[in-house]
Amino acid sequence: MKKINLSTFILYVLAKIFFLQSAFCQQNNENPFKKIQSIPETFQPISFSSIKPSGWLKKEIEKSLNGFTGHLDSLVPSLIVQDDIYGKDRLTKKVKSKDVGALGDEGDWKVQFLWWNSESQSNWWDGYIRSAILANNTYHLARIKNYIKRILSSQDADGYLGIYDKELRYKFDNENGELWSKTTLLRGLLAWYEYTKDKKILIAIERAVQNVIVNYPENNSHPFYSVKPDxxxxxxxxxxxxxxxNLYRITKNKKYLDYCLFLYKDFSTQILNEDAQYKKLIDPNYKLNGHGVHTYEHLRAVAAAYYASGNKLLGDALNDFLNKIDQTTTVTGGPVGDEWIGRRKANETNTGYEYCSMQELMNSYEDLFLKTGKSKFGDKVEKLFFNAAQGSRDPNQYCIAYLKTDNSYYMTGGQNGDTTQKKQTRYSYSPVHQDAAVCCVPNAGRITPYYIQNMWMKDKDGLAASLLGPCNITVMVKRSKVSIEENTSYPYNYSIQFKIKINEPAAFTIKIRKPSWVNKFSVSGNYSKKDGFIIIHKIWKNNDVINLQFFPEPMVKKDLNNEYYFTCGALVLAHPIAATASITKDYPLKGFHDFQYRPDSLIVYQFINNTISKINFENKKTLEFTSTMFNPETKKNENIQLVPMGKTILREVSFAKKNMQ
Ligand SMILES: [Zn+2]
Structure with missing residues (x-):
């Protein structure tokens, strides 16, 4: 044996300890799915029953109920009513085909899509339930009550709520809709529980979730295993x-958070063509590629796993994900995906966005706002909802665009008049879009309710006006019942009045999000500013009022492709292009049609330079603006009008610099 002296021995032991320790730390650091300690969310949501829209948001909800959200079951009864997919028509090994609502050849259905009607139905019900509650519409509420009764009666003795019979459920090695059909269904049931506070509903939801946890045991099963990666x-x-x-927020039972972490871990470790897998998020060279709607909704799942684990590695992955998404959203907040992201950078003319993706990305930003308390996520929500999302709805008809671009020159089926894909119909307006898929219309019915329900949040100090706009809330704050009327036409004007109703004076804080574009504002009374919020702490008395005024200036900005665009406050502006509408399909229900739009005369204006193309208010009340741009047809500079892009159909949003030749 080789002799070693004492000091060498001590050095050896120290080195060994160091090595073991660093190996241990490394192992710790390298396991992104290791639970450290869950992170509490900064804000808590207010109950869905405690907020009601007013002003233009109320009109939006009413239009949606009078339109496709209130009538989708009559417009496509075969998908919504006639297929009792959660009940007597549950899928069995014998079912080899069914009508899933895609008529075009791209909808060339395969067995894997047999879950599809569950999504169409449940996403539609989710938007419908929330809209009916927000509008307090007794006719619609009565219909929903019957639906809830029917769904609850479909629950098996072991708690199973879903679309598969006993021989199929939880036994997949391939594409399936087990968790997705439950997700869409239970989101709607959760809204109904928040509204009714009926314990029966909560018990049914918890039993359904427990049935999943039993059949896909945590860390001992692979719910996302698939022999095929697509x-x-x-x-x-x-x-x-x-x-x-949501169940955790209601029950405070941490098993639900742990299960979030397990799901994301299993999702990340399987071979799947999905952007949100951990290793892809942290790879700086990986560009988002997948089906847009998946990618943008998965942002919430990554955030859920990070907050459930408190593991910094997942926090870093979440930040990487957000940075990647910034590259794939247009200046109006439109998340690229027509339907695939395809490693592209956002482009206001060439990258279309899908209505489904808008709902999902908006909801992901709302969730991040709730979790982090960071005001910047409110800016992202408002940008997307006021601009891209409003700009994909037909302002005059009960219709939406399935796909849309910011610069929209034709809405005749293909992207900006493209006719190479003969069966492309997504770039047009419909209350159904059955030619492609009935996914976007149900989600278009969800987006306004999801905006409204996140307009106010709570924290330990009091209340926060997180997203701005007209609404009324009634909530309990520190044992006091507080009502607040938020009177405004925001974002279409810039004064907001908050009127407080309270029985007994009470001390608490009201935080009001100060949008990042606000440089100048006035507020009545004493306040402080912190982290993007205007903070008012005082003893509130009945009939107290806060008057808030923003003073936005029209701005010229540059997009990712060095084109120019204009904003005023939260609104992106567009030059509207006069268009002729043609009806391409009638529905048996009065007032429902598909529409295409062609420009009367298409001129794509060019930006001259900052001083000439500077934008001015023409009319502050109607939010009309003017600017001077170059007309490449007449070769002259012309004065053109700009309006909020959310109110337009065909339009130019971003302007390329004048070609100097
Ligand atoms: Zn869609």
């Missing part, structure tokens, strides 16, 4: 974290 319903199913997180 999946639809399977990977949508990661959004079961929406249900789990």
């Amino acid at each position: 999946d639809g319903g399977l990977t949508h199913g990661l959004m079961f974290t929406d249900v789990l997180e």
Whole structure:
């Protein structure tokens, strides 16, 4: 044996300890799914029953109920009414085909899409339930009550709520809709529970979730295993974290958070063509590529896993994900995906966005706002909702665009008049879009309710006006019942009045999000500013009022492709292009049609330079603006009008610099 002296021995021991320790730390650091300690969310949501829209938001909800959200079951009864997919028509090994609502050849259905009607139905019900509650519409509420009764009666003795019979459920090695069909269903049931506070509903939801936990045991099963890497319903199913997180918020039972972490871990470790897998997020060279709607909804699941684990590595991955998404959203907040992101950078003319993706990305930003308390996520929500989302709805008809671009020159089926794909119909307006898929219309019915329900949040100090706009709330703050009327036409004007009703004077804080574009504002009374919020702490008395005024200036900005665009406050502006509408399909219901739009005369204006193309208010009340741009047809500079892009159909949003030749 070789002799070693004492000091060498001590050095050896120290080195060994150091090595073991660093190996241990490394192992710790390298396991992004290791639970450290869950992170509490900064804000808590207010109950869905405690907020009601007013002003233009109320009109939007009413229009939606009078339109496709209130009538989708009559417009496509075969998908919504006639297929009792959660009940007597549950899928069995014998079912080999069914009408899933895609008529075009791209909808060339395969067995894997047999879950599809569950999404169409449940996403539609989710938007419908929330809209009916927000509008307090007794006719619609009565219909929903019957639906809830029917769904609850479909629950098996072991708690199973879903679309598969006993021989199929939880036994998949491929595409399936097990978790996704439950996610979409249970989100709607959760809204109904918040409204009714009926314990029966909560028990049914918890039993359904427990049935999943028993059949896909945590860390001892692989719910996302698939022999093929391209999946639809399977990977949508990661959004079961929406249900789990909401259940945690209601029950405070941490098992739901732990299960979120397990789902994201299993999702990340399987071979799947999905952007939100951990290793892809942290790879700086990886560009988002997948089906847009998956990618943008999965942002919430990554956030859920990070907050459930408190593991910094997942926090870093979440930040990487957000940075990647910034590259794939246009200046109006439109998340690229027509339907695939395809490693592209956002482009206001060439990269279309899908209505489904808008709902999902907006909801992901709302969730991040709730979790982090960071005001910047409110800016992202408002940008997307006021601009891209409003700009994809037909302002005059009960219709939406399935796909849309910021610069929209034709809405005749293909992207900006493209006719190479003969069966492309997504760039047009419809109350159904059955030619492609009935996914976007149900989600278009969800987006306004999801905006409204996140307009106010709570924290330990009091209340926060997180997203701005007209609404009324009634909530309990520190044992006092407080009502606040938020009177405004925001974002279409810039004064907001908050009127407080309270029985007994009470001390608490009201925080009002100060949008990042606000440089100048006035507020009545004493306040402080912190982290993007205007903070008012005082003893509130009945009939107290806060008057808030923003003073926005029209701005010229540059997009990712060095084109120019204009904003005023939260609104992106557009030059509207006069268009002729043609009806391409009638529905048996009065007032419902598909529409295409062609420009009367298409001129794509060019930006001259900052001083000439500077934008001015023409009319502050109607939010009309003018600017001077170059007309390449007449070769002259012309004065053109600009308006909020959310109110337009055909339009130019971003302007390329004048070609100097
Ligand atoms: Zn869609």
